[in-house]
Amino acid sequence: MKIVAASKILKANDALAAENRQILNQKGVLAVNWMGSPGSGKTTLLEALARYWQGRRKVAVIEGDVAGSIDAERMATLGLPVVQINTDGACHLDANMIAQALEELPLETGELLMVENVGNLVCTAGFDLGEHLRIVILSVPEGDDKLVKYPAIFRSIHALVIAKMDLLPQVAFQRERVQKDLTRLNAQAALFCVSALRGEGIAELAQWIEAHQLGETPNR
Amino acid sequence: MKIVAASKILKANDALAAENRQILNQKGVLAVNWMGSPGSGKTTLLEALARYWQGRRKVAVIEGDVAGSIDAERMATLGLPVVQINTDGACHLDANMIAQALEELPLETGELLMVENVGNLVCTAGFDLGEHLRIVILSVPEGDDKLVKYPAIFRSIHALVIAKMDLLPQVAFQRERVQKDLTRLNAQAALFCVSALRGEGIAELAQWIEAHQLGETPNR
Numbered sequence: 001m002k003i004v005a006a007s008k009i010l011k012a013n014d015a016l017a018a019e020n021r022q023i024l025n026q027k028g029v030l031a032v033n034w035m036g037s038p039g040s041g042k043t044t045l046l047e048a049l050a051r052y053w054q055g056r057r058k059v060a061v062i063e064g065d066v067a068g069s070i071d072a073e074r075m076a077t078l079g080l081p082v083v084q085i086n087t088d089g090a091c092h093l094d095a096n097m098i099a100q101a102l103e104e105l106p107l108e109t110g111e112l113l114m115v116e117n118v119g120n121l122v123c124t125a126g127f128d129l130g131e132h133l134r135i136v137i138l139s140v141p142e143g144d145d146k147l148v149k150y151p152a153i154f155r156s157i158h159a160l161v162i163a164k165m166d167l168l169p170q171v172a173f174q175r176e177r178v179q180k181d182l183t184r185l186n187a188q189a190a191l192f193c194v195s196a197l198r199g200e201g202i203a204e205l206a207q208w209i210e211a212h213q214l215g216e217t218p219n220r
Numbered sequence: 221m222k223i224v225a226a227s228k229i230l231k232a233n234d235a236l237a238a239e240n241r242q243i244l245n246q247k248g249v250l251a252v253n254w255m256g257s258p259g260s261g262k263t264t265l266l267e268a269l270a271r272y273w274q275g276r277r278k279v280a281v282i283e284g285d286v287a288g289s290i291d292a293e294r295m296a297t298l299g300l301p302v303v304q305i306n307t308d309g310a311c312h313l314d315a316n317m318i319a320q321a322l323e324e325l326p327l328e329t330g331e332l333l334m335v336e337n338v339g340n341l342v343c344t345a346g347f348d349l350g351e352h353l354r355i356v357i358l359s360v361p362e363g364d365d366k367l368v369k370y371p372a373i374f375r376s377i378h379a380l381v382i383a384k385m386d387l388l389p390q391v392a393f394q395r396e397r398v399q400k401d402l403t404r405l406n407a408q409a410a411l412f413c414v415s416a417l418r419g420e421g422i423a424e425l426a427q428w429i430e431a432h433q434l435g436e437t438p439n440r
Contacts, residue, residue, distance in 0.1 A: 012439045017259060037258040038341050038370065039362025068368045089372065091311060091342035119369070121258050122286060122311035122340060141361040142259025143385065149339070150258060153307065167361065170390055 013127055016095035020130025023102060025214050028109035033093075033129050035153060036137035037146075041163040041196060043071045045137060046114050047197040050078050051205045058111040060110030062101045064093040064118045072117060072151060081105055091123035097131045113208070121146065125153035127194060133212055139164040140173045145183035154182060158212075159190040164196040233347055236315035240350025243322060245434050248329035249280075252429060253313075253349050255373060256357035257366075258339030261383040261416060263291045265357060266334050268416040270298050272426045278331040282321045283339045284313040292338060301325055311343035318349045332429070341366065346371035349397040353432055359384040360393045367401035374402060378432075381425060386415040 034042050046061065053059050058201050061082040063072040072084035083101040085093060098115065108112065115131060117124045127154065134157045138146055141164060147154045158181055162175065175193065182189055190208060196199035244251050254262050269283045271278050281302040283292040292304035303321040305313060318335065327333065335351060337344045354377045358366055358382065361384060374380065380402055382395065396415065403408055410428060413423035 037339065037362075038366055039359070065369050067371050070365050070368055081419060089342075091340070118342065118368070119257070119344060120340060122309075122338065123343065139259070139361065141359065141384065142257075144289050147292055148256055149285050151287050165360065167387065167390060170387060 002155055010126065013095045016099060017128035017130040019100050020095055020102065021132070024107075024113070024130060024132070027107050027111075028214065029107045029111045029113050030133070030209070030212060030214060031113040031115060031129075031131040032133045032135055033115050033117060033131035034135055034137065035121070035124045035157075036119065036163075037121050037139070037142055039139045040119070040139040040142060042116050042119070042137050043074055044196045045161065045163055045194065047074065047078060048194075048199060048202045049114070049209075050075070052202050053112065054078075057210065058108055058208045060105050060111055060113050062093075062098065062108060062113065062115045064097070064116055066090070066118060087118055091118055091120045093117050093124070093129055094127050095129050115217055121150040121153050122167050125150075125156055125182060131208065131216060133158045135159045136162060137161045137163045138178070140167045141171050143172075144174045144177045145191070147178060147185060151185055152183045154189075157186065157189055159192060159205075162191070162193045163196065165193050165200065166198055171196070230346065234316045236319055236351040237348035237424070240315055240318050240322065241352070243341050244327075244333070244350060244352070247327050247331075248434065249331045249333050250326045250429070250432060250434055251333040251349075251351040252353045252355055253335050253344075253351035254357065255337045255341070255360070255377075256383075257338065257341050257362055259357040260339070260357045260362060262336050262339070262357050264416045265292055265381065265383055265414065265433070266336060267294065267298060268414075268422045269426055269429075270295070270300055272422050273332065274298075277430065278328055279330055280325050280327060281311075282318065282325070282333065282335045284317070284336055285427060286310070286338060290310055292326060303319045307338055309357040311338055311340045312347050313337050313344070313349055314347050315349050317396055325435055345370075345376055352434060353378045353429065355379045355381060356383045357383045358398070360368060360387045361391050364394045364397045365394075367398060367405060371405055374405045374409075377406065379425075379428070380411060381415065382411070382413045385413050385420065386418055
């Protein structure tokens with residue numbers, strides 16, 4: 001039996017993530033690591049972004065799930081190249097899984113790579129995948145107190161997307177509270193409000209992602 | 221540096237959980253381990269149950285969060301004895317944390333102990349806390365595909381509570397799909413549908429919990 005300490009695993013992950021980022025930079029592919037609770041609306045938002053980019057930009061997808069391939073099937077329906085990763089119980093993707101998925105994807109210069117992480121606000125925070133942008137989706141029905149309860153992940157991100165804004169009339173959710181907590185934890189992070197079902201806020205978010213330059217990830 | 225393998229940690233946890241369960245049985249206290257995604261409505265449901273039990277049964281609470289004490293403050297407002305556990309980054313409670321919290325709670329015979337776990341559908345599945353009942357809360361806006369994506373936790377539970385039923389008209393959610401997936405994964409598990417905000421389904425759930433006998437946990 002081999003035993004490896006957590007700090008060594010994280011160090012090995014970071015080295016592999018740097019390699020992934022170098023490969024993506026060389027190919028001219030911008031990668032986004034999408035994180036959020038189970039059911040926060042990650043896949044539905046990615047579908048809306050893919051529809052926005054249809055005819056404008058090439059998009060590929062890596063889907064991370066503990067089990068199953070429901071989300072990959074949804075993405076394949078849109079005609080996107082997609083690789084499904086099953087973590088087999090693990091609560092997050094890691095750089096090694098992404099390195100293997102990259103070998104399966106025929107990426108082209110200028111393509112956008114969307115990586116949908118496992119639904120989790122804790123485990124995903126600690127693992128660099130080699131992405132350029134880290135974005136958390138927080139849905140309105142989850143409540144406005146999540147930044148206080150799960151601060152680590154919100155400190156690490158480039159943008160926070162408040163999703164399912166169409167449910168705002170039905171639930172108690174103060175956008176100002178989220179804005180205030182985000183400023184306190186991570187003043188550089190951008191904030192977007194979207195309703196994927198209604199197509200609201202999608203273009204602004206898509207254009208902000210496209211405007212990001214390849215290279216190092218400054219905000220970690 | 222000491223290194224301990226995961227299998228040894230789980231074995232040590234199970235032994236400590238058995239001790240917790242013995243202590244609870246001796247005191248005549250029934251304990252429930254509440255699990256679910258961040259924002260699934262665990263605290264709001266516990267508030268509704270506490271109001272139902274007010275004047276009927278004594279209730280104590282252990283709140284598990286990565287950081288903060290928002291939920292413990294909400295429970296203290298209802299006049300309940302409550303201990304807040306901060307996991308300091310860990311994505312689940314464990315039996316050792318519960319053993320320490322039990323020392324802080326002056327439990328009485330017939331009291332009901334509600335343990336609210338960290339919001340997580342993956343990590344919480346593997347750790348027995350010494351509870352008598354394991355219940356997952358799945359909220360309607362999270363979607364009806366969660367049992368396929370996170371099967372392990374649903375295999376381990378005694379009951380599944382579909383929460384936020386008041387949002388059913390606003391979102392696409394098929395209760396029949398959840399029922400079917402639950403029967404496939406875990407035919408013994410009970411299924412409840414509630415709206416804590418409207419007080420619907422609370423009495424049925426409370427009475428089902430109360431009817432449970434102390435002793436071993438059969439359904440794991």
